[in-house]
Amino acid sequence: MHLHRTLTVLAFCALPTIALRLPIHHHPSSSSSTALAKRGSSLSLHNLGDRHYYADIELGGQNYTVLIDTGSSDLWVAGTVPRSTDTGVSGELAYAKDTVQGPIKTATLRFGDYSVRNQAFLEITPDEIHPQGEGLLGLGPSTGSFIAPLLDGHEGDPPLYRVFNQSLSTPNYFTILLGREKDPTDHFTGSVTIGEVLPEYQSILNETRLRFSNPSPDTGSAHQLHLQVLLDADGIIGPDGEPIPIRTEVAQAEDPARATVVLDSGFSLPQVPKYVSDAIYSRFSGAEYVMVQNIGGIWILPCTVEVNVTVKFAGKEYPIHPLDMTLEPEFLGYDTINNARGENMCLGTFQPYVFERGDFPSYDMIFGMAFMRNVYALFDYGDFLSTSTSQLAEPYIQLLSLTDREEAHSDFVTVRLNGTERPNKGLRDDDDKDSGGNGGPTKGRMHSAIVAAVAVIGVLLLVAGFFVWRARRKGGRV
Numbered sequence: 080m081h082l083h084r085t086l087t088v089l090a091f092c093a094l095p096t097i098a099l100r101l102p103i104h105h106h107p108s109s110s111s112s113t114a115l116a117k118r119g120s121s122l123s124l125h126n127l128g129d130r131h132y133y134a135d136i137e138l139g140g141q142n143y144t145v146l147i148d149t150g151s152s153d154l155w156v157a158g159t160v161p162r163s164t165d166t167g168v169s170g171e172l173a174y175a176k177d178t179v180q181g182p183i184k185t186a187t188l189r190f191g192d193y194s195v196r197n198q199a200f201l202e203i204t205p206d207e208i209h210p211q212g213e214g215l216l217g218l219g220p221s222t223g224s225f226i227a228p229l230l231d232g233h234e235g236d237p238p239l240y241r242v243f244n245q246s247l248s249t250p251n252y253f254t255i256l257l258g259r260e261k262d263p264t265d266h267f268t269g270s271v272t273i274g275e276v277l278p279e280y281q282s283i284l285n286e287t288r289l290r291f292s293n294p295s296p297d298t299g300s301a302h303q304l305h306l307q308v309l310l311d312a313d314g315i316i317g318p319d320g321e322p323i324p325i326r327t328e329v330a331q332a333e334d335p336a337r338a339t340v341v342l343d344s345g346f347s348l349p350q351v352p353k354y355v356s357d358a359i360y361s362r363f364s365g366a367e368y369v370m371v372q373n374i375g376g377i378w379i380l381p382c383t384v385e386v387n388v389t390v391k392f393a394g395k396e397y398p399i400h401p402l403d404m405t406l407e408p409e410f411l412g413y414d415t416i417n418n419a420r421g422e423n424m425c426l427g428t429f430q431p432y433v434f435e436r437g438d439f440p441s442y443d444m445i446f447g448m449a450f451m452r453n454v455y456a457l458f459d460y461g462d463f464l465s466t467s468t469s470q471l472a473e474p475y476i477q478l479l480s481l482t483d484r485e486e487a488h489s490d491f492v493t494v495r496l497n498g499t500e501r502p503n504k505g506l507r508d509d510d511d512k513d514s515g516g517n518g519g520p521t522k523g524r525m526h527s528a529i530v531a532a533v534a535v536i537g538v539l540l541l542v543a544g545f546f547v548w549r550a551r552r553k554g555g556r557v
Contacts, residue, residue, distance in 0.1 A: 185234070251462050261402065310338040341442045362506055363384050382425040
């Protein structure tokens, strides 16, 4: 799959199984096709360079490796699925730089110890981009499904809702924990759970429940939602310790002073307005805004520059690990990315949007993996009420911060600076910012101009006062 995709539907990630724990293991990029063993009720996952998280599933009795996609709802695989039934209907799923199409079929889906009979999926023809035996497992809300409207009744429901509907007493939530491949101190590999919380992170249940935001005046049912919440006003603290002014572009935002943020672990690079990306990266020495093939416009900066950013939800701060604020090119399949002087650089992960959101966007930013690795997240769709699939409690999100600032700094020094502290973190003065920002006067220049103007006015007042004094003295002598 390509790095970026269209947010036709904004959703979240889950591997559907009742109270199933799915540990995420990290492997080098070259091992993405390695088969992973199942252990009891657990299903091992593997990671491609901190930018894609994969699972091994069984469909129609055959094994497939599928990308866990939090921004779509349907399942598709490349290659002919044995013991499957053709519905006689075809479908198409569109992404930012990719489209898949083929017949809609049904087959038994298995992962871990859980089984979903007659699960609807899209079967596509393998090609160079979509190799045989690979696919995508979308686990967003049912309203995001392209398949469901094409089939009768609940025949086309996506996997997560098939699971929820099979056990009305199990909580309709999942949790996700994503590991960091080069983290020298936190060696957890990651986990996805359904209907339960990891024992070592039980405190997430005490965190503030963040209500799903919906910019539409008609919020509809609990199924009609996206995985998006409101960021606090002044909710992004930049590398200089000052909040980045943010203006929402959501016309029907619940609070115009607060940005609407989608939490989507399917995005490798968070997508933000360019002025936000500029505010984060432009003031670092050596930073340049460039166009990179297959990535688009992005800030690059020396890999030794430590970028520290914090975001705020419901009054709580969530620091982002500096190893997540810049990314080494190898993780995106590049040997090197060089600046104008031929020096090796890293990529700023908070990237200006590379796709159009339309004239009336329903969100301001997408916080992808680079943010999600810094929290243990719980996403609750809303539990069934009175054992009824038609009544749901209010959905919510809970976030547990995982990043300790001091430990994160130490990690960065170990990984990027070979263990040698450097007192200068690379921030340059405002009046030195000239590498591709929004243009216009900087704060530093404005401040200097104000000081100079005040000084000139002061001198003029002194001179004027002197001449008035002299005139009065002369007048007294006459």
